Amino acid sequence: MDTTVLVATIVLVGGMALFIAMGLPVAYAMGLPSALAIVILLSWDGAALTSAQRILAGSNSFPLLAIPFFILAGGLMNTGGIAQRLIDLALVVSGRLPASLAQTTVVANAMFGTVSGASVAAAAAVGTVLNPPMRQAGYDPKFSAMVNAVSSPAGMLLPPSNTFIVYSLVSGTSIAALFMAGVGPGLLWALVCVIMVALYARKHPELKGTGERPTVGQAALVLLRALPALLMIVVVIGGILAGIFTATESAVIAVLYCLLLGLAQRTLPVRSLPGVLLEASKVTGIIMLLIGMSGVLGWVLSFARLPQLVAESMLGLTENRVVIVLIIMVVLLLAGTVMDPTPAILIFTPIFLPVVTELGISPIHFGAMMVFNMCLGNISPPIGNNLFVAARVGEVRLEGLISKLWPFFWALVVALFVVAFVPQLSVWLPTTLGLMDAAP
Amino acid sequence: GGSGDAAGSGDGKTMKLALNQTEDHPSFIALEAFGEELSEATDGRWDIEVYPNATLGAQDETIQLVSDGSIDLSIVSAPQLENLNKDFVVFSLPTVFDSVDTQMSTINDMDVVGDVYASLEDSHKFTVVGGITQGARSFYTKDGAVTTPADMQGLKVRVQESPVFISMMEALGASPTPMAFGEVYTGLQSGVIDGAENNEVSYFTQKHFEVAPYFSYSRHLIGADFLIAGTPVLESMSEEDRAAFDEAWQNTWKYHTELWNEATEEAITEAEAGGATFTEVDAQAFADALSPLIDQFVTTDTQRALYDGIKGAAE
Amino acid sequence: MSTEPADPGGDPPEGPVRWAPLVSALGGVRRVVDGVLAALCLVVFTALVIIVSWQVFTREVLNYSAPWTEEAARYTFVVLALVAAAYVFSERGHIAVEMLVEKFPARGQLVMGLVIEAIVIFFTAFVFVWGGWRIALNAWAQHLSTLPLTVGQVYLVMPVAGVLIIFYSVYHVVGILAGVESATPEFDENAEAI
Ligand code: NA
Ligand code: NA
Numbered sequence: 001m002d003t004t005v006l007v008a009t010i011v012l013v014g015g016m017a018l019f020i021a022m023g024l025p026v027a028y029a030m031g032l033p034s035a036l037a038i039v040i041l042l043s044w045d046g047a048a049l050t051s052a053q054r055i056l057a058g059s060n061s062f063p064l065l066a067i068p069f070f071i072l073a074g075g076l077m078n079t080g081g082i083a084q085r086l087i088d089l090a091l092v093v094s095g096r097l098p099a100s101l102a103q104t105t106v107v108a109n110a111m112f113g114t115v116s117g118a119s120v121a122a123a124a125a126v127g128t129v130l131n132p133p134m135r136q137a138g139y140d141p142k143f144s145a146m147v148n149a150v151s152s153p154a155g156m157l158l159p160p161s162n163t164f165i166v167y168s169l170v171s172g173t174s175i176a177a178l179f180m181a182g183v184g185p186g187l188l189w190a191l192v193c194v195i196m197v198a199l200y201a202r203k204h205p206e207l208k209g210t211g212e213r214p215t216v217g218q219a220a221l222v223l224l225r226a227l228p229a230l231l232m233i234v235v236v237i238g239g240i241l242a243g244i245f246t247a248t249e250s251a252v253i254a255v256l257y258c259l260l261l262g263l264a265q266r267t268l269p270v271r272s273l274p275g276v277l278l279e280a281s282k283v284t285g286i287i288m289l290l291i292g293m294s295g296v297l298g299w300v301l302s303f304a305r306l307p308q309l310v311a312e313s314m315l316g317l318t319e320n321r322v323v324i325v326l327i328i329m330v331v332l333l334l335a336g337t338v339m340d341p342t343p344a345i346l347i348f349t350p351i352f353l354p355v356v357t358e359l360g361i362s363p364i365h366f367g368a369m370m371v372f373n374m375c376l377g378n379i380s381p382p383i384g385n386n387l388f389v390a391a392r393v394g395e396v397r398l399e400g401l402i403s404k405l406w407p408f409f410w411a412l413v414v415a416l417f418v419v420a421f422v423p424q425l426s427v428w429l430p431t432t433l434g435l436m437d438a439a440p
Numbered sequence: 441g442g443s444g445d446a447a448g449s450g451d452g453k454t455m456k457l458a459l460n461q462t463e464d465h466p467s468f469i470a471l472e473a474f475g476e477e478l479s480e481a482t483d484g485r486w487d488i489e490v491y492p493n494a495t496l497g498a499q500d501e502t503i504q505l506v507s508d509g510s511i512d513l514s515i516v517s518a519p520q521l522e523n524l525n526k527d528f529v530v531f532s533l534p535t536v537f538d539s540v541d542t543q544m545s546t547i548n549d550m551d552v553v554g555d556v557y558a559s560l561e562d563s564h565k566f567t568v569v570g571g572i573t574q575g576a577r578s579f580y581t582k583d584g585a586v587t588t589p590a591d592m593q594g595l596k597v598r599v600q601e602s603p604v605f606i607s608m609m610e611a612l613g614a615s616p617t618p619m620a621f622g623e624v625y626t627g628l629q630s631g632v633i634d635g636a637e638n639n640e641v642s643y644f645t646q647k648h649f650e651v652a653p654y655f656s657y658s659r660h661l662i663g664a665d666f667l668i669a670g671t672p673v674l675e676s677m678s679e680e681d682r683a684a685f686d687e688a689w690q691n692t693w694k695y696h697t698e699l700w701n702e703a704t705e706e707a708i709t710e711a712e713a714g715g716a717t718f719t720e721v722d723a724q725a726f727a728d729a730l731s732p733l734i735d736q737f738v739t740t741d742t743q744r745a746l747y748d749g750i751k752g753a754a755e
Numbered sequence: 756m757s758t759e760p761a762d763p764g765g766d767p768p769e770g771p772v773r774w775a776p777l778v779s780a781l782g783g784v785r786r787v788v789d790g791v792l793a794a795l796c797l798v799v800f801t802a803l804v805i806i807v808s809w810q811v812f813t814r815e816v817l818n819y820s821a822p823w824t825e826e827a828a829r830y831t832f833v834v835l836a837l838v839a840a841a842y843v844f845s846e847r848g849h850i851a852v853e854m855l856v857e858k859f860p861a862r863g864q865l866v867m868g869l870v871i872e873a874i875v876i877f878f879t880a881f882v883f884v885w886g887g888w889r890i891a892l893n894a895w896a897q898h899l900s901t902l903p904l905t906v907g908q909v910y911l912v913m914p915v916a917g918v919l920i921i922f923y924s925v926y927h928v929v930g931i932l933a934g935v936e937s938a939t940p941e942f943d944e945n946a947e948a949i
Contacts, residue, residue: 023856023939024871025849032878046510049893052886052913053501059836060829062620065807068800068835172493176626243631245811246623252807274797281796285839286849292836302495303456338852382854434629434651500906504893523898523906563896596814601900606822617814618825618901632814 005304008037012300026343027286031055031293037300051296058292062248063175067162067287069251072280073258074121079276080262082229083125086111089226092219099201101134102144103194106151110190113155115232115254119378120385123152127393138206145394146404149386150412151193153375156341157186160236160251163341163374166291167367170298170349174364175247176240177435181368184425189375192415196408228265232257241433287342294346301350311354321359325420328352329373333413336377340385344374361423364436368426372419376412379405452485452681455512455673458502460494466641466703467515467572467665468492470696474688481684486677488513503668507564512673515665517574519602524564527556529737530746531571532604534730537662537750540573544697545753547571547664548690552749556742561671569674570689572696574663575639575704580648580655582634585719587656589613589729598624598636604737608660611729628652639663641700644707649716656719658726773933781926785845788919792842799835806831823901830899830909841916844875844923847940856939868931868938872924879924883917 015033020026031051038047058064077083090108097103105126112122127148134144156163159179168175201207214222235257236250245253262268301307314324335344349370356366378386381402391401419425430436457475461467468490475488496502500523502514521528530536537543546552548570557568579586579597586592592614599605599616609616617633627633629651636648637660643649667689677685708718738747810824843849856867891914895907930936 019874020852021855022867022871023851023853024874025851027849028875028878029851031882032874035878035882042510045889046508048881048886049508049889050505050510050886051882052890052910053497053504055882056833056837056887056890056910056913057497057501059833061832062825062829063622065803065828065832068803068832069807072800072804172622174622174626240626241630243627243629244815246619246627246630246632248620248623249807249811252804253811255804256808277797277800278793281800281835281839282843282848284800284835285841285843288836289840289843289849292840299496302491338854340850343850383852435626500897503897504890507893508889519900523900524896594818596820601822601826603900606901615814615818615820616822617820618810618822620825 004040005306008040008300008304009306011040012037012297020338026340027289027293030290030343030347031296034293034296034300037304038296041300041303050299054295054299055289055292058295059288061169064165064169064288064291066160066165066175066248066251068280068284069255070160070162070165071283071287072277073251073254075276075280076255076258076262076268077115077229078121078125079272080258080265080268082115082232082258082261083112083121084129085222085226086115086229087126087129088222089230092214092222096213097198097201099197099204099207101130101137101139102147102197102200102207105130105134105144105147106190106193106197109148109151110154110158110186113152113158113186115229119152119155119375120389122155123148123386123389124393126152127390131394140404141394142396142400143200143404145390145396145401146408147193147197148394149384149390149401150379150405150408151190152386152390153378154186154189154193156375156378157182157189157368157371159183160254161371162287163345163371164367166287166342166345167349167370169291170294170346171353171363171367173367174435177364177430178367179247180430180433180435181364181426182371183429185368185372185419188415188418188425189372189412192411193408196411199407228261232261290342291346294343297347298350307351307354310351311358314355315358319359321361322421324355324359325361325369328356329369329416329420332370332373333376333380333416336374337380338383339377340383341371341374341377344377345370362427362436364430365423365426369416369420372416376409376416379409379412381405452482452487452677453512453673454487454489455669456496457488457490457513457515458494458496458505458511459490459492459515460499461492461515462645463492465492465645466696466699470572470692470699471515473695474692477688477691478685481688482681486681486685503564503566506566506668506670509565509670509672511670513667513669515572515667517663517665519600519604521560521568521666521668522602525556525559526740527559527742527746529604530743530750531664532602532661533737533747534604534608534661534733535727536734536747540575540662540697540700543662543664544571544573544693546750548693549753552753553746556746565671566668567671567674569667569669570693571664571666572693573700574665575641575700576657576659577637577639577661577663578656578658579635579637579660580643580652580716582628582631582652582654585654585656585717585721586635586658587719587721588725595634596632598627598633604733607733607736608730611733612726624648625651640704640707640711643716644711649711649714653716654719655711655716656721657723658721659723660726660730774929775933778929778933778935781929785923785926788922789842789845792838792845792919795838796835796842799831799838803828803831803835826899826901830902830904833909834912837912837916841919841923844920847927851940853939861938864938865931869928872928872931876921876924879917879920883920884914887911887913887917 012033016029019029035047035051038050087108090104090111094100094103094107108126109122112125113119131144135141159182161182164178164182165175168178236254239245239253240247240250353363357363378384391398457471459467471490479487496511499516499520503516503520505511506514518528518532561567589612592612595614596617597609597614598619599609601618606616619627624636625648635652643655738744806824806828814820856864891907891910894910895905897906927936931938
């Protein structure tokens with residue numbers, strides 16, 4: 001590595017660490033050191049123009065349009081009452097199990113995640129509805145909030161998922177294939193939560209099922225009310241598979257579906273629409289600025305050929321696939337303690353993907369590992385959006401929630417290694433559907 | 441390494457070249473050889489570092505970077521240059537070139553193309569050095585071969601967003617469908633589109649043959665990629681080094697054409713083994729349907745002169 | 756920092772406020788800028804929904820693909836992303852890790868808050884305003900393929916967004932110094948949805 005590149009690398013890595021720690025918006029903490037590194041490698045002029053161009057190029061992408069649309073669809077669902085209906089259905093499904101309300105929290109989060117592109121919305125909706133009755137039924141509120149927090153990231157794995165869309169951007173892999181690769185790991189995530197709740201229920205026999213066995217008529221009514229929401233999954237996934245629209249276009253279909261459903265059912269007043277649109281715009285602005293700045297970072301990494309250097313030095317240490325995957329997963333878990341999924345994926349994918357593809361791991365499988373890992377990041381202290389939201393809607397202190405977290409967290413870490421070392425769990429479905437090659 | 445500061449001083453540098461192809465593509469291999477030959481001929485004063493996989497940006501963005509001097513060289517397709525100077529449209533019209541060989545000798549013949557290649561030097565500070573072939577483009581479809589334009593009626597065919605391509609599809613009676621390149625595979629598979637068009641190499645490497653196994657040799661257009669270079673960089677070369685650069689380029693496009701023909705043969709064999717069928721079409725019927733495009737797009741005097749020059753040189 | 760931090764969108768709190776006329780004048784400008792950006796977000800986002808819906812509708816129902824929809828959607832998205840990103844600066848709503856800064860004493864937080872705004876102003880001026888202006892000029896004659904616009908004309912949104920971001924930062928600097936705003940941004944609900 002020549003001196004200029006070395007200095008640029010130090011500015012880049014040191015600057016990012018310093019600026020993130022200082023509390024500069026993460027997007028700027030990525031962009032500024034990257035621009036300064038370009039100044040060192042090129043010139044002030046070159047850095048200004050290149051950085052501006054990468055920020056513009058970040059949103060000049062048709063596939064990424066799915067991000068604002070899925071965010072908007074989520075907002076319409078929350079405002080239009082679709083969330084509540086899904087939770088009612090989850091209660092019917094899991095209402096008679098031991099610790100039924102906790103199980104319902106898990107199932108509701110998984111269901112909500114299946115129709116939504118983001119997971120934190122699920123935690124907010126599910127916790128708001130289910131935490132009060134759990135308190136009444138004698139659950140420790142810290143435990144209730146924790147179950148809500150740990151089960152909500154399943155929505156980032158189950159399609160549709162904005163996190164997978166971001167990964168597809170940096171890895172150049174098919175969104176449709178990635179969506180299908182998330183199904184197995186997403187179900188595994190929910191299953192681990194169900195098992196852990198069941199183990200908890202054995203130690204706490206006082207937490208029975210709700211006992212109220214719904215009549216067939218009641219159950220049918222709940223199902224009927226949730227049917228339009230469930231039908232959205234059929235319309236979106238079915239429309240993609242039937243060739244009516246692409247994975248990207250399916251996001252706008254989800255928007256239209258939620259809009260028409262809410263208007264038809266009169267649960268979504270027209271006067272609420274500007275507010276929903278404006279909230280979705282803000283989230284879009286936040287994510288797209290991150291993606292734009294990561295484009296500056298990605299450009300300077302490529303320009304200085306740093307990913308190749310990292311890949312070569314990692315492969316120089318060992319060519320043992322298990323060891324390298326372990327190292328990468330641990331690095332990402334550590335990063336996830338303080339980083340959000342979007343910036344973490346944008347920063348680490350270009351560095352690690354060349355290493356794992358060299359080892360014969362498919363980019364689709366690596367995407368599943370990476371997103372699963374980022375889901376753990378969302379619930380790992382000290383910084384995790386799902387923790388914050390679940391604690392807030394559960395009206396408990398963050399430390400209280402965290403005190404109940406660890407058995408669930410470590411069980412999910414074990415599940416991460418299952419995802420990492422059992423590729424079939426992720427790649428079987430997309431391969432079977434013909435969305436990716438059989439050979440990795 | 442060692443970038444930036446040498447421009448204008450005349451003592452050389454390692455030029456950065458942006459490419460949107462992978463490392464096993466003929467373009468990458470030929471351009472790497474370009475750098476080696478240049479370095480050898482100039483005793484290491486000038487060298488080229490190729491950045492594959494569009495890591496420095498998409499083609500339209502690398503044009504801006506070359507124009508600004510942030511990078512030195514880039515490979516871009518004709519429609520990108522057409523967005524800056526309408527004369528470049530002549531290179532991407534159907535029926536302009538009869539074969540890859542006539543195309544290659546013509547687009548690297550400065551007597552024919554010299555003026556248009558220099559046309560962006562003042563306004564955009566880059567020079568078009570020459571071209572390499574993208575091969576003949578043909579249609580491939582999901583359900584059965586298309587042997588006449590009549591077979592294309594109503595088919596949804598993915599095309600690049602370029603007026604020529606859109607008019608071409610309309611002339612053939614197909615429905616031109618815009619779609620991001622990365623979505624074409626799943627689009628074909630699920631049936632959002634019925635077909636697409638490209639050369640044999642992309643057809644195979646993008647795995648499109650798996651989902652659209654009918655490749656019909658319409659050869660409706662022979663595409664070209666152009667090497668563009670920052671004009672100040674070229675001007676900073678000593679006369680001797682510039683001559684070495686030009687000579688190395690002549691060898692590069694010839695070597696690229698060889699590699700391209702090999703890659704095409706290989707792609708056909710591999711795609712056939714994977715279940716694709718390659719069918720000849722009624723070439724005259726396609727040519728008749730497409731010939732009105734020449735008068736539609738060759739409208740100015742400079743375009744007409746370039747068109748006549750190309751046609752004259754080919755004879 | 757002993758006083759309750761104000762909601763940047765609300766009225767100034769009770770207590771000692773320096774430079775009241777300046778703060779209130781800037782507040783007035785900010786409300787106008789907020790209103791314009793919010794209206795732009797609504798219009799542009801709605802346009803985006805319509806364009807992509809139109810793409811599916813023309814292709815599947817009319818069996819004809821409008822050739823301009825893909826390109827139009829991409830460049831509309833560019834505009835939305837920049838306008839919305841600028842708008843979020845109004846509330847200091849971009850994701851930041853405030854874990855460390857919150858452990859600082861009040862004076863340290865104040866200084867850090869000002870340093871952060873200074874860095875935001877520097878980077879925005881450097882990249883959004885200067886870089887954005889240069890890339891817009893550079894691409895001024897680069898035509899879009901299917902629309903009667905040039906890339907440079909669309910790119911102009913970047914220097915404009917940059918100027919507005921700098922305005923918001925100046926507003927926050929004055930607010931922090933005048934004591935009407937806390938040195939670190941409030942826990943923000945927008946960040947939750949990510
Ligand atoms: Na989801
Ligand atoms: Na975390």
